[in-house]
Amino acid sequence: MSAVPPSPTRTASGLALAAAPRRHFWFDPPAPRADVAAERRHRQERLAAAFRVFARHGFASGLAGHITARDPELPDHFWVNPLGVHFSQIRVSDLLLVNARGETAIGARPLNQAAFAIHAAIHEAHPHVVAAAHTHSTYGKAWSTLGRRLDPLTQDACVFYEDHALFDDFTGMVVDTREGARIAQALAKPGGGTHKGAILKNHGILTAGPSVEAAAWWYIALDNAAHTQLLAEAAGAPQPIDDDTARHTHGQIGGPDGALHAFDSLYARIVADEPDLLD
Numbered sequence: 001m002s003a004v005p006p007s008p009t010r011t012a013s014g015l016a017l018a019a020a021p022r023r024h025f026w027f028d029p030p031a032p033r034a035d036v037a038a039e040r041r042h043r044q045e046r047l048a049a050a051f052r053v054f055a056r057h058g059f060a061s062g063l064a065g066h067i068t069a070r071d072p073e074l075p076d077h078f079w080v081n082p083l084g085v086h087f088s089q090i091r092v093s094d095l096l097l098v099n100a101r102g103e104t105a106i107g108a109r110p111l112n113q114a115a116f117a118i119h120a121a122i123h124e125a126h127p128h129v130v131a132a133a134h135t136h137s138t139y140g141k142a143w144s145t146l147g148r149r150l151d152p153l154t155q156d157a158c159v160f161y162e163d164h165a166l167f168d169d170f171t172g173m174v175v176d177t178r179e180g181a182r183i184a185q186a187l188a189k190p191g192g193g194t195h196k197g198a199i200l201k202n203h204g205i206l207t208a209g210p211s212v213e214a215a216a217w218w219y220i221a222l223d224n225a226a227h228t229q230l231l232a233e234a235a236g237a238p239q240p241i242d243d244d245t246a247r248h249t250h251g252q253i254g255g256p257d258g259a260l261h262a263f264d265s266l267y268a269r270i271v272a273d274e275p276d277l278l279d
Contacts, residue, residue, distance in 0.1 A: 055088035058137070059223070065087065070129070082112075100124060121180030122180070150229055153225075155253070161254070217266075
């Protein structure tokens with residue numbers, strides 16, 4: 001016989017309390033997807049939602065900007081937005097599936113050549129990266145002109161402490177996979193692993209992560225960190241967090257699980273407001 005759960009305790013006013021209160025400071029592990037098709041659909045839905053969220057943040061800029069998600073069955077293929085469709089209108093059915101040669105396997109619309117040049121190189125050089133995001137966001141662009149990494153000025157900025165790169169070799173619009181390869185190389189950490197973000201000098205910012213959710217949230221966070229530091233430096237002489245504390249804080253909040261759950265709340269809201277993105 002199975003154990004009967006204890007009945008909740010009731011207060012004098014009738015408020016039902018849990019019979020066995022527990023400390024619950026983090027999310028329960030998500031249920032694994034049933035199969036590769038379910039994982040693909042999950043990535044596609046989060047990818048389409050990320051574009052809608054980016055549109056609300058003002059990250060759409062003409063033909064520029066792209067987010068990619070590696071296909072779970074075909075690891076040398078990735079899903080990406082088509083050229084010329086505004087972020088605010090992208091649906092799952094609009095996404096292109098592109099191979100490592102820049103050929104479109106699924107989808108009829110044109111592919112952004114810069115998206116292929118940058119993202120194909122990142123996905124090839126960093127096999128554990130599931131998603132990468134790059135747009136021409138205002139604060140990311142503004143910060144990139146300074147040609148330096150961000151400082152750990154705030155708790156939020158510590159997410160990127162010793163975890164973002166500077167790519168200072170701007171040569172114009174990225175249409176050559178060799179430049180994409182240099183960006184991918186800049187993302188590599190000296191001791192192994194991948195930086196979660198990069199400042200592309202005179203160009204903008206880029207993020208990469210082990211899930212669509214992480215890459216998208218880190219992009220929002222990196223742009224916010226750039227915005228914050230621009231404001232702080234305009235106001236005076238900001239005082240950064242010391243290295244030991246910044247490193248400790250990075251260990252507390254810099255992981256991909258936190259980024260995933262942070263994006264989940266944005267996903268729930270955008271799907272509720274704009275359910276057509278799932279079409």
